[in-house]
Amino acid sequence: MIDPRNRDAALAEWREQALAFEQEIAKAVVGQAQAIRLLTISVFARGHVLLEGDVGVGKTTLLRAASRALGGEFNRLEGTVDMMPTDIIYHTYLAEDGRPRVEPTAVLDCSDRLSVFFFNEINRARPQVHSLLLRLMAERTLSAFNREYWFPYLQVFADRNMIEREETFELPAAARDRFLMEITIAAPKDPAIRKQLIFDPKFQDVDALIEQVRPGTIDFREIPMISQILQESVSASDALKDYVVRLWQALVDPASAGISLADLDVAHLVRGGASPRGLAYLIRAARVRAWLEGRCYLTPDDVRAVFLEVVAHRIFVDPIHALRGDDPVKRLCLAAFEATPAP
Numbered sequence: 646m647i648d649p650r651n652r653d654a655a656l657a658e659w660r661e662q663a664l665a666f667e668q669e670i671a672k673a674v675v676g677q678a679q680a681i682r683l684l685t686i687s688v689f690a691r692g693h694v695l696l697e698g699d700v701g702v703g704k705t706t707l708l709r710a711a712s713r714a715l716g717g718e719f720n721r722l723e724g725t726v727d728m729m730p731t732d733i734i735y736h737t738y739l740a741e742d743g744r745p746r747v748e749p750t751a752v753l754d755c756s757d758r759l760s761v762f763f764f765n766e767i768n769r770a771r772p773q774v775h776s777l778l779l780r781l782m783a784e785r786t787l788s789a790f791n792r793e794y795w796f797p798y799l800q801v802f803a804d805r806n807m808i809e810r811e812e813t814f815e816l817p818a819a820a821r822d823r824f825l826m827e828i829t830i831a832a833p834k835d836p837a838i839r840k841q842l843i844f845d846p847k848f849q850d851v852d853a854l855i856e857q858v859r860p861g862t863i864d865f866r867e868i869p870m871i872s873q874i875l876q877e878s879v880s881a882s883d884a885l886k887d888y889v890v891r892l893w894q895a896l897v898d899p900a901s902a903g904i905s906l907a908d909l910d911v912a913h914l915v916r917g918g919a920s921p922r923g924l925a926y927l928i929r930a931a932r933v934r935a936w937l938e939g940r941c942y943l944t945p946d947d948v949r950a951v952f953l954e955v956v957a958h959r960i961f962v963d964p965i966h967a968l969r970g971d972d973p974v975k976r977l978c979l980a981a982f983e984a985t986p987a988p
Contacts, residue, residue, distance in 0.1 A: 692825020717760025
């Protein structure tokens, strides 16, 4: 344990390591400063992440770079329509003697060293797979081969195929709520960076890019302790607490907060999802953001900086509005800010 008298010095040292972590990732992934910052927040908040973005924008490269900078193991799994929960646990093959063998998967083999687990196209997997993943995310344990496998440093990252909707299964509310945030990764808009990505040959060799990242910039084994200490060290004023509670009320009952949105029936818009856990995750992420900014107290800017990423994917709206995608929820979140005066 850290002596309370040395806590501030330790937090300052860890903050420098966290900023160095971001710089190392930026060696492999350009034009994604916001995504890298949000990923850093999720790492130190100890939260799982949904990734949203088109094919080929660098999601896997980002996670491989993060895993190398953390020094832990990286494992990737591809979601398929015929996938079963057991595919996460074991694989079968014919040995040289012609007899079948059952062996643990790489996920189990490196359970105590696994820091980044990337589930690609998670919505192609069946609900049974989602159920097993939910336990892994919530408890960081799996039972197999008559023993318990522990994943003390695990973070799950998953993306969804949002283009080809055939043979996909929408994530249930319980699974989506287990993800700390949803991070959007889009192609950079800066013309110079776009030219660099297209014409510079180094960006066509992902392995060489990852090699540039200094391994073990942060010791992944220290992350749980750092996370706990910074959560206890970043304070929130009574005014800030009241502000967050009013934001919560504006999400749960927009009409009572005086919110009015064109083409949306706000009185019946929200069906669920703005839960205590979701708002607690919001403050957890906001505290990390404040720490990265060099403060030991929360401000409304810290809350707003992570609000959409932490809250929006948890809110479920009436099915008639759900057909319009994420737009109603994002408009509601922005309207909640406008209707709720900041302290």
